[in-house]
Amino acid sequence: MKLKKNILCIGAGYVGAPTMAMIACKCPDYKVTVVDINAARIDAWNSDRLPIYEPGLEEIIGKTRGKNLFFSRDIEEGIRQNDIIFVSVNTPTKTFGTGAGMAADLQYVEKTARQILEYSESSKIVIEKSTLPVKTAQAMERILSSGKGNITFEVLSNPEFMAEGTAISDLEHPDRVLIGSHETPEGLKARARLVDIYARWVAPEKILTTNLWSSELSKLVANAFLAQRVSSINSVSALCEKTDANISEVARAVGLDSRIGAKFLKAGVGFGGSCFKKDILNLVYLCQYYGLPEVADYWESVVKINEYQQDRFIANILGSMFSTLAGKKIGILGFAFKADTGDTRESPAIYITRKLLSEHAHVVISDPKALENAMIDLACEEGQISYVEDPYRAAAGCHALAIMTDWEIYRKLDYRRIYKSMVKPAFIFDGRNIVDHRKCFEIGFNVYPIGKPALCHF
Ligand code: NAD
Numbered sequence: 001m002k003l004k005k006n007i008l009c010i011g012a013g014y015v016g017a018p019t020m021a022m023i024a025c026k027c028p029d030y031k032v033t034v035v036d037i038n039a040a041r042i043d044a045w046n047s048d049r050l051p052i053y054e055p056g057l058e059e060i061i062g063k064t065r066g067k068n069l070f071f072s073r074d075i076e077e078g079i080r081q082n083d084i085i086f087v088s089v090n091t092p093t094k095t096f097g098t099g100a101g102m103a104a105d106l107q108y109v110e111k112t113a114r115q116i117l118e119y120s121e122s123s124k125i126v127i128e129k130s131t132l133p134v135k136t137a138q139a140m141e142r143i144l145s146s147g148k149g150n151i152t153f154e155v156l157s158n159p160e161f162m163a164e165g166t167a168i169s170d171l172e173h174p175d176r177v178l179i180g181s182h183e184t185p186e187g188l189k190a191r192a193r194l195v196d197i198y199a200r201w202v203a204p205e206k207i208l209t210t211n212l213w214s215s216e217l218s219k220l221v222a223n224a225f226l227a228q229r230v231s232s233i234n235s236v237s238a239l240c241e242k243t244d245a246n247i248s249e250v251a252r253a254v255g256l257d258s259r260i261g262a263k264f265l266k267a268g269v270g271f272g273g274s275c276f277k278k279d280i281l282n283l284v285y286l287c288q289y290y291g292l293p294e295v296a297d298y299w300e301s302v303v304k305i306n307e308y309q310q311d312r313f314i315a316n317i318l319g320s321m322f323s324t325l326a327g328k329k330i331g332i333l334g335f336a337f338k339a340d341t342g343d344t345r346e347s348p349a350i351y352i353t354r355k356l357l358s359e360h361a362h363v364v365i366s367d368p369k370a371l372e373n374a375m376i377d378l379a380c381e382e383g384q385i386s387y388v389e390d391p392y393r394a395a396a397g398c399h400a401l402a403i404m405t406d407w408e409i410y411r412k413l414d415y416r417r418i419y420k421s422m423v424k425p426a427f428i429f430d431g432r433n434i435v436d437h438r439k440c441f442e443i444g445f446n447v448y449p450i451g452k453p454a455l456c457h458f
C-alpha cells in the first residue's frame with residue numbers, strides 16, 4: 001500500500017513506541033516514524049530484543065515494523081519530513097533549582113520544541129503526548145513562534161492514559177481519547193486531523209475534544225484521582241490491622257456502590273511507577289504557584305500516605321522478626337512497580353530494599369522481568385544483595401519473603417516446597433495480598449498480609 005501520510009513521534013519510551021505502534025497498526029496508510037536521542041534505545045527497538053516488556057507489544061511491533069513503523073536516530077530528518085509531530089519525551093520531577101522535588105522538569109520538552117523550530121521547513125502540528133503542567137502549550141507556542149519566516153505551528157494536547165502492563169489493550173480500547181486545542185479556525189482544523197487518526201479505531205463518542213488547558217490539566221487530575229484511591233484504601237488498611245476488619249472485605253463492600261466502583265481499591269505496599277508521584281507533586285506545585293495552599297496540601301497528603309504505607313510495611317517486618325534483621329536473609333518477590341512490566345521506576349521495592357539493607361539484612365531479589373532494572377537501581381547500594389530469577393532458588397535459605405509485585409506466578413508457587421527450604425520460623429509479608437494466607441499459615445509460615453489480621457504461630 002502507498003503510504004500517503006506521515007507522522008513523527010519524538011521520544012521512543014514506554015509511551016511513544018507502543019502508542020505509535022498502535023497508530024501504525026490501525027492506520028496502514030500512514031508512515032509512522034519514532035525518533036529518540038538515545039541511540040541504544042532506537043537500536044533496541046530495531047532488534048529482536050525490545051527495550052521494554054509489555055504484553056502484546058512484540059506482536060504489534062512484528063506486524064508493523066519495517067512496513068509502516070520505523071525507528072530512527074535521525075531526529076533532524078524526521079522533523080523535516082513530517083507535518084504531524086507527537087512529543088513523547090520524559091517529564092521527570094525537577095531535581096534542582098526552583099521547584100526542586102515538585103515541579104516538572106521541562107528541559108526535554110523545551111529542547112524538543114527548539115529542535116522542531118530549528119529543523120522545520122514547513123508548517124507543523126505539534127502534539128503534546130507527554131504529561132505536562134497546565135499552560136505548557138503556551139510556552140511551546142512561544143518557542144515555536146520565535147522563528148522567522150511564514151512557517152506556522154499549531155500545538156495540540158493529547159495526553160496518554162494507558163497503564164503499563166495493559167498498554168496494548170488500553171491503546172486499542174481506550175476509555176477515552178482526549179484532544180485539546182485552541183478554539184480558533186487553525187486550532188480546530190489541526191484538531192480535526194488528529195481526530196481523523198483516532199477515529200480509525202475509536203468510537204466518536206469516546207473522542208473528547210476540549211480547550212488546551214482543560215486537556216493538559218485533566219491528565220494530571222486523572223492520575224491524582226487514581227493515586228488518591230490507592231492512598232485512601234491503604235490508609236484504611238492501617239485501621240483494619242488495628243481493628244480485625246479485613247481490607248478485602250471492606251474494599252468489596254465499598255466498591256459495590258456504583259457511585260464508587262470496584263477498581264483501584266487494592267490495598268498494597270503503596271503505588272509506584274514513573275507517573276503518580278511526579279504528577280501529583282506537579283499538581284501540588286501548580287496549586288502552590290497559583291496561591292492555593294489548601295488545595296496543594298490536600299493532594300500532597302496522597303503522596304504522604306503512600307510513604308507512610310511503605311514505612312509501615314518495613315516497621316512490620318522489623319517488629320515481627322524480633323526487632324533485628326542483621327544477617328538475616330530476606331527474599332524480595334517482585335521488583336517491578338506492578339505486574340506485567342519490567343519497569344521499576346519508583347517501585348516500592350526500591351525503598352523497601354534500601355531499608356532492609358540499612359538494617360544489615362541480606363536481600364535476595366527475584367522478578368521475572370525486572371532484574372536488569374533492579375541491578376541498575378541498586379548499583380550504588382552497599383550491603384549484601386543477590387539477584388535470582390527463579391523464586392524457589394531465591395527463597396531457599398531465607399528467613400522471610402516479602403511479596404512486592406502482584407505477578408500472577410507468585411499466587412501459584414508451591415509454598416510448601418518453599419517453606420521446607422527456608423530458615424524457621426519462616427515469615428511471609430504479603431505486600432500485595434495475593435497468596436492464600438490461611439494455607440500458608442497451615443503450612444507453617446507466620447503470615448503478615450496488608451489490612452488483615454496477621455496469622456502467627458507465636
Ligand atoms: P521514557 O523515559 O520511557 O521515554 C522518553 C524518551 O524521550 C526517552 O527515550 C528519551 O531518550 C527521549 N527524549 C528525551 N528528550 C529527547 C529529545 N530532545 N529528542 C528525542 N528524544 C528525547 O518516558 P515514558 O514513560 O515514555 O513517558 C513519556 C511521557 O509520557 C511522560 O511525560 C510521562 O509522564 C507520560 N506518560 C507515561 C506513561 C507511562 O505509563 N509510562 C503513561 C502516560 C503518560
Ligand code: UGA
Nearest residue numbers: 160161162163164230264265266268271272273275337338
Ligand atoms: C497510571 C495510570 O493508571 C494510567 O492511566 C496513566 O496513563 C499512567 O499512570 C501514567 O500517566 O503514567 P501505571 O502507573 O502504568 O498507570 O500503572 P497503574 O495500574 O495505575 O498502577 C500504579 C501503581 O498503583 C502500581 O504500583 C500499582 O501496583 C498500584 N495500585 C494500583 C495499587 O496499589 N492498588 C490498586 O488498586 C491499583
